[in-house]
Amino acid sequence: MEPSPVALDQNFSGAVDDFPALLRRKGLLAPAASITATHQPGNVHQTSWQPTEATTILAFKFSGGVLVAGDRRATAGNTVVYDRADKVLEIDRHSIMAIAGVPATAWEMARVLEHSFQYFRRTQLQEMSVDGKVRALSKLLRDNFGFAMQGVGVVVPIFATYDSYPKPEARLYFYDAMGAQFEAADYAATGSGSPAVRGILYYENNWGAKPLQKLHEDEAISIALRALDTAAESDTSTGGVDRGGKIYPLIKIVSREGITTLPEQKIATVFKEKVA
Amino acid sequence: MIEEPYRWVEAIANRREYIEAQLALGSPIAALGFRGGIVLLTLGKTRQKIFEIYDRIAMGAIGHPGDIERLRLAAIELASTEGFTRSAVDVSLRRLAHYSLSPAMKSAFEQVYGAPYLARMLFAEVGERPEEDLFLRVEYDGEIATNGATLGQARQDFAVLSGTRQSRELMESFLKTEHSPDASFDAVVKSALDAWSVGHMTLQIGDAKELPERAAVAKYRQEQLAESGIEAGILERDRSKAIRYRSLSDKELRAFAND
Numbered sequence: 446m447e448p449s450p451v452a453l454d455q456n457f458s459g460a461v462d463d464f465p466a467l468l469r470r471k472g473l474l475a476p477a478a479s480i481t482a483t484h485q486p487g488n489v490h491q492t493s494w495q496p497t498e499a500t501t502i503l504a505f506k507f508s509g510g511v512l513v514a515g516d517r518r519a520t521a522g523n524t525v526v527y528d529r530a531d532k533v534l535e536i537d538r539h540s541i542m543a544i545a546g547v548p549a550t551a552w553e554m555a556r557v558l559e560h561s562f563q564y565f566r567r568t569q570l571q572e573m574s575v576d577g578k579v580r581a582l583s584k585l586l587r588d589n590f591g592f593a594m595q596g597v598g599v600v601v602p603i604f605a606t607y608d609s610y611p612k613p614e615a616r617l618y619f620y621d622a623m624g625a626q627f628e629a630a631d632y633a634a635t636g637s638g639s640p641a642v643r644g645i646l647y648y649e650n651n652w653g654a655k656p657l658q659k660l661h662e663d664e665a666i667s668i669a670l671r672a673l674d675t676a677a678e679s680d681t682s683t684g685g686v687d688r689g690g691k692i693y694p695l696i697k698i699v700s701r702e703g704i705t706t707l708p709e710q711k712i713a714t715v716f717k718e719k720v721a
Numbered sequence: 722m723i724e725e726p727y728r729w730v731e732a733i734a735n736r737r738e739y740i741e742a743q744l745a746l747g748s749p750i751a752a753l754g755f756r757g758g759i760v761l762l763t764l765g766k767t768r769q770k771i772f773e774i775y776d777r778i779a780m781g782a783i784g785h786p787g788d789i790e791r792l793r794l795a796a797i798e799l800a801s802t803e804g805f806t807r808s809a810v811d812v813s814l815r816r817l818a819h820y821s822l823s824p825a826m827k828s829a830f831e832q833v834y835g836a837p838y839l840a841r842m843l844f845a846e847v848g849e850r851p852e853e854d855l856f857l858r859v860e861y862d863g864e865i866a867t868n869g870a871t872l873g874q875a876r877q878d879f880a881v882l883s884g885t886r887q888s889r890e891l892m893e894s895f896l897k898t899e900h901s902p903d904a905s906f907d908a909v910v911k912s913a914l915d916a917w918s919v920g921h922m923t924l925q926i927g928d929a930k931e932l933p934e935r936a937a938v939a940k941y942r943q944e945q946l947a948e949s950g951i952e953a954g955i956l957e958r959d960r961s962k963a964i965r966y967r968s969l970s971d972k973e974l975r976a977f978a979n980d
Contacts, residue, residue: 467798467801467802468802468805471802473802473806556805560801560804560805563801563964564797564801566773567773567775567797567801568794568797570769570772
């Protein structure tokens with residue numbers, strides 16, 4: 446008899462699998478890369494091939510939730526590959542993953558993550574907790590670390606979400622390439638332009654007109670734009686604000702009500718008034 | 722014994738009789754399409770019977786909880802992996818039911834040494850417009866019925882599921898006159914509650930051939946609402962959202978039930 450198209454054997458239970466495990470069982474996701482097997486320092490052909498990389502993302506808490514912003518540039522070595530890259534990705538109604546690193550890997554991770562959360566809700570009939578979601582991303586990074594060590598597929602994301610339990614509040618996390626998660630009290634920035642951005646956010650938070658958490662939306666937008674523009678000033682991989690091409694960073698806000706993507710017109714207006 | 726064709730047919734017939742008897746007590750489920758989406762509704766006291774399957778697909782089922790669970794997880798697994806490898810738009814209820822669930826259920830049903838699936842399921846997929854809504858009823862033997870209509874008949878924007886054929890048919894004929902896709906949300910909830918009451922009354926009485934009186938339906942509905950909870954979900958037609966399913970709470974719907 447031909448095998449049934451559905452795995453409906455009598456002992457079947459989907460409840461034990463998480464979504465990446467399900468994808469691996471079906472051969473739809475590469476197995477976790479081995480860390481030791483193929484790693485040979487100097488084996489990466491820096492001159493012949495370089496992966497496309499996305500840079501500089503930032504996030505900070507303000508009065509209306511968490512603001513997450515990213516420039517639009519994707520580079521490979523010293524070539525600009527794309528100037529409208531989307532590095533701030535919506536994962537579910539209340540979660541955003543922003544990416545610095547190799548978009549091929551990061552977008553796949555975002556896709557796995559998005560489906561994981563939904564798969565969990567549908568099969569287990571309850572939302573995944575924020576801790577569970579944060580851990581899920583950590584696990585994907587850990588699985589990818591072998592590739593990162595081989596010099597391809599490094600991803601350093603920021604994860605912003607809104608938690609309703611135990612108390613309603615915005616939560617912000619950043620990661621390292623190995624999958625360690627750090628909860629940020631006020632702000633986070635990763636990517637090649639992040640040193641400049643962290644400097645600005647630290648300064649604003651301590652000695653600015655008011656702490657980041659007290660900022661209104663327009664003030665928060667202007668600080669995000671200034672920070673990215675500053676990063677672009679010294680880091681060629683960061684796009685900042687393209688004044689000629691009128692390409693603005695992508696800014697999204699996570700709040701209790703969900704995710705808002707700021708319209709370009711709004712960003713352009715703040716940019717003209719406060720930054721340019 | 723089943724090497725002989727006659728024995729096999731007999732075994733299948735016994736099995737059908739057994740499953741029908743098991744399902745005969747199943748509380749009805751009504752799915753009604755309208756401009757705002759599709760409402761799935763039932764009344765119950767214990768377990769959950771209406772589930773989200775994928776972005777635009779929901780399921781209601783009666784039968785053994787273990788079997789329902791396995792079929793539900795299989796449907797979610799298929800839809801999720803399809804949506805992941807291709808796109809959420811490529812996940813279609815028609816393919817899910819016809820090419821995946823139905824063949825598996827048929828072969829489980831006909832292999833008389835194994836256990837069949839003791840479940841009857843109603844799937845709904847919300848379309849861009851009410852005319853594009855799809856309802857499929859998948860039986861324990863893999864049989865599929867579409868929108869309660871044949872090719873020659875006009876398409877109906879509702880579908881029902883019940884323990885017996887009689888109960889189902891009376892619910893269908895009730896909704897044929899009572900339900901219109903132009904109805905408002907509260908009218909749809911009311912029709913669904915009434916259709917459930919018609920179906921449930923029929924299961925209790927046993928041998929009803931005709932629709933009960935309106936007053937009797939209303940009375941029965943109030944009696945049942947006093948002791949059971951409303952379980953419902955909606956697949957919204959709102960194009961701005963990717964995920965259309967939302968469960969509706971008893972509290973949200975009680976207001977419409979008391980008129």
